[in-house]
Amino acid sequence: MFDPYKIREDFPILKRKINGHPLIYFDNAATSQKPKQVIDAIRDFYENYNANVHRAVHTLSQEASELYEKAHEEIANFINAKGMKEIIFVRGTTEAINLVAYAWGLHNLKRDDEVIVTLMEHHSNIVPWEILSKIRGFKIKYAGIKNDGTLNYESLESLISNKTRMVCVSHVSNVSGAVNDVKRIAKIAHEHDALTLVDGAQSVPHLPTNVKDLDVDFLAFSGHKMLGPTGIGVLYGKSEILEEMAPFQGGGEMIKEVSYNEKTKSCDITWNALPWKFEAGTPNVCGGIGLMEAVRYLRKIGMENVKAHECQLTAYAMQRMQECKKVRVYGPKDAASKCGIIPFNVEELSSHDVALFLDSYGIMIRSGFHCAQPLHQVFKLQSSARVSFYIYNTREEIDSFIEVLKEI
Amino acid sequence: MDSVEDYVARTEETCGEEKAFIIIFKYDKKEQAITKILKKAKIEKSISNIIFELNFKGVSFRLYSTGKAIFRNLKNKNELNSVLNELLS
Numbered sequence: 001m002f003d004p005y006k007i008r009e010d011f012p013i014l015k016r017k018i019n020g021h022p023l024i025y026f027d028n029a030a031t032s033q034k035p036k037q038v039i040d041a042i043r044d045f046y047e048n049y050n051a052n053v054h055r056a057v058h059t060l061s062q063e064a065s066e067l068y069e070k071a072h073e074e075i076a077n078f079i080n081a082k083g084m085k086e087i088i089f090v091r092g093t094t095e096a097i098n099l100v101a102y103a104w105g106l107h108n109l110k111r112d113d114e115v116i117v118t119l120m121e122h123h124s125n126i127v128p129w130e131i132l133s134k135i136r137g138f139k140i141k142y143a144g145i146k147n148d149g150t151l152n153y154e155s156l157e158s159l160i161s162n163k164t165r166m167v168c169v170s171h172v173s174n175v176s177g178a179v180n181d182v183k184r185i186a187k188i189a190h191e192h193d194a195l196t197l198v199d200g201a202q203s204v205p206h207l208p209t210n211v212k213d214l215d216v217d218f219l220a221f222s223g224h225k226m227l228g229p230t231g232i233g234v235l236y237g238k239s240e241i242l243e244e245m246a247p248f249q250g251g252g253e254m255i256k257e258v259s260y261n262e263k264t265k266s267c268d269i270t271w272n273a274l275p276w277k278f279e280a281g282t283p284n285v286c287g288g289i290g291l292m293e294a295v296r297y298l299r300k301i302g303m304e305n306v307k308a309h310e311c312q313l314t315a316y317a318m319q320r321m322q323e324c325k326k327v328r329v330y331g332p333k334d335a336a337s338k339c340g341i342i343p344f345n346v347e348e349l350s351s352h353d354v355a356l357f358l359d360s361y362g363i364m365i366r367s368g369f370h371c372a373q374p375l376h377q378v379f380k381l382q383s384s385a386r387v388s389f390y391i392y393n394t395r396e397e398i399d400s401f402i403e404v405l406k407e408i
Numbered sequence: 409m410d411s412v413e414d415y416v417a418r419t420e421e422t423c424g425e426e427k428a429f430i431i432i433f434k435y436d437k438k439e440q441a442i443t444k445i446l447k448k449a450k451i452e453k454s455i456s457n458i459i460f461e462l463n464f465k466g467v468s469f470r471l472y473s474t475g476k477a478i479f480r481n482l483k484n485k486n487e488l489n490s491v492l493n494e495l496l497s
Contacts, residue, residue, distance in 0.1 A: 019474050352422060352430060352478055353459070353470060360458045360474040368422055383422070407456055 002305040008392045010035040010297075021362030024397045029174050029202060029341050029388035030366055031224045034294075038227055041293035045286045053285050054253060054276070068285050071292035072275060075234055078295045079219065080210040085239050085274035089288050092233035093201040094124040096220030097168075099235055099278065100197055101128035103248040105166070111137040114163040116194075118143040118151055118180075119378055120173045123371045125199045129168065138165070145378045149176030149331040149343075157188055164194040171203035171219075175372045175386065176331030177314070177341030179203070186215045195241070201225055205390075206310055206339050208303040211236055223287065228294035232287030235278070242274050251280035306391055310340035313389045317342055317398045324405045330379055343370075343384040346408055351385040354408065361404045412492045415441040419488070429488050431477040438475030445471055445495050467491050 008014050011033050016023045025033060045067070051060035053068045072084035081087060090096045109115065115129050119142050133140050143156035151169075160167065167189040172179050186196040195217040203209065204219070205226030211219055218241075223232040237245075247254050254277050256270040271277045298306065315335035321327050326347040332338045346354050351367035358365050366386045369376050376383065387401065415437045420430040433441045449462035449471075460471045469479045482488050 350428070350478075350480075352428060356430075356470075356472050356474070356476055356478065357455075357459055359476075360472055373423075 002301065002309055004309065004392055004394050007035075007301070008394075010037065011392050012036055012039070014392060018362040018364070019360050024361075024363040024393075024400060026387040026389065026393065026397070026401065027364045027366050028390040028393075029225070029370070029386065031230070032205065032227050032390055033392065034227055034229070035297055037297050038229070038290050038293045042229060042286055042290045045289050050286075052282055064285055067289050067292075068283070071288040074292045074295055078209070078299065079204065079236060080212050081236055082212075082239060086211075086236055086242065088235040088237065088242075088275045088278040089283055090220075090233045090235050090278075091231055091284070092222040092224070093122075093199060093220045094233075096218075096233055096235035097124055097197065097199065098128045099248045100218050100220075100237075101132050103245045103278070104195075104241070105129070105132050106136065107246050109133075109136045109138045109165055112163060113138040113165045114141055114159075114161070115139070116141050116143055116156065116159050116164055116167045118156065118169050119145045119374045120149070120151065120175070120178070120372065121168065121170055121374070122174050122199060122201065123373070125168050125170060125197075126374070139163075142374075143169075145375065148178075148333065149173065149375070149379070150178045150337070151180050153181070153184070156185065160188055160192050160194065162192055164189065164192050166195050166197060168197045168199070170199040170201070172200075172206070172339045172341075173331075173372075173375070174202050174341070175343050175370050175375050175384065177202075177338035177343075177388075178332050179207070179337060179339050182216055183214045186217070190215070202339065202341070205298075205306075207307050217241055223291040223294065226291075226294055227297055228291035229287050232284050232291050234291075239274060242278070247271055247280070248278055249280040253283070254278065254280040301391060307339075309391060310389050311335055313393055313395065313398065314338060314340055314342060316395055317387065317389075317401070320398060320402045321405070323402065326408065327405060330381070330384060340389040341386060342388075343386045345381070345384055346405070349408065351383040354385040357408055358401070358404055361400070363401055363404060410496060412489055412496055415496050416492065419485070421485075427480070429479045429482060429485070431479070431488075431492070433475040433477075435475065441496060442471065442473065442475065445477070448495050464491065464495060 013033050049063050051064040053065040072087045076084050076087045141159045144152040146152050182198050189196045197218040198216045200219045200221040204221040219236040224230040256272050258267050258269050261268050330343045355367035368383050417434045418432045422428045449464040453461040458473050471477045
């Protein structure tokens with residue numbers, strides 16, 4: 001049975017006091033806290049298995065390589081990918097999207113082509129495409145957002161044409177928490193021979209994810225938002241597309257052979273097999289192992305339980321926030337159509353003031369643009385405050401948050 | 409004479425149109441910094457003794473009892489430093 005109070009015992013940081021108050025961590029959309037199982041796995045790796053992977057014949061290297069490969073396999077299982085060849089370890093969602101932009105976009109996009117991006121995207125799913133469009137000359141079209149922060153599917157669908165080569169969309173908005181129907185978007189994109197890249201940074205940690213069912217071509221997500229360490233993330237890609245793509249970075253690990261050709265006076269290079277073709281240099285071995293442990297932890301709880309718990313907390317918080325007369329909540333009103341994130345503002349105060357006020361009571365929330373400035377322009381907001389929940393948050397914490405909000 | 413660096417641990421600059429500077433005072437110096445500032449600036453409003461809305465020579469800002477302050481409508485970091493210098497000297 002799902003028990004957030006029992007789960008809390010696994011998170012050492014939640015025992016902390018901040019400014020004399022018990023820590024209430026409501027900034028999970030920025031990063032999650034880590035259970036002792038993940039912390040122990042990281043320590044265990046460095047104490048017992050640390051070696052470079054795929055480099056040496058000695059025992060430690062073999063053991064480290066096995067663990068690192070196992071991590072790919074378990075993450076593939078977690079999102080129902082075909083296997084580890086579809087799982088590329090990167091630094092995080094941002095690097096995953098940049099990988100697609102440069103390894104696929106640089107070689108496949110040209111003048112007259114179009115890439116569709118939505119106005120609710122995090123900057124990491126906007127800026128790489130804007131940079132690349134200046135190099136390759138293709139056009140970016142932005143799909144609109146409705147007043148409640150949900151995606152305007154009519155706007156998006158009207159933009160997709162035979163010129164469209166890629167549709168970039170977040171599964172869950174990092175500002176409003178709105179969940180997008182990426183399966184529907186992938187279907188329409190495929191009808192026009194376009195690919196889909198889904199930013200899963202706010203969905204994979206919180207919702208059951210099945211890439212075969214969603215039928216998306218790429219899915220990017222970060223380990224640190226799902227109980228894992230920072231500096232590790234994942235790019236899922238359909239193997240048939242990854243096979244055709246050029247490498248992202250060059251170096252060790254990503255090559256099978258580099259041989260000097262006397263005739264051409266240059267090197268002939270063959271790429272390594274997937275996923276290593278996209279993992280140049282010594283990878284973040286320990287990060288991958290930490291992420292594997294995080295995924296094991298989440299699987300043990302059950303992603304359906306994670307989703308249900310956050311949905312209940314969101315509904316409860318949104319209902320209680322109505323008691324605060326000065327508070328205005330943005331985004332979808334129906335908790336079932338969103339995912340654990342509530343943006344809001346307090347009359348006459350900037351979001352930073354609200355965050356600093358809550359901080360003095362030990363309540364950690366985010367303030368500002370949340371790296372999604374275009375969406376704030378749609379909402380006509382200078383900035384917003386944001387609470388975001390995870391498995392260890394409780395109704396009692398929401399009660400404390402509401403009491404402080406009422407004081408402002 | 410004390411300098412700004414003696415009291416300030418970090419300065420965060422917020423992004424967007426609503427540019428602001430958030431000052432985080434050094435943990436072991438925050439009480440001293442708050443006392444100095446409250447002596448020099450005019451208190452316009454206090455919320456639960458946690459937020460103080462202050463004015464110092466026409467510059468409005470908010471000071472938090474946790475040792476943070478937020479300054480808006482300043483032209484740049486030089487102007488911020490100049491105000492902090494006067495408040496903390």
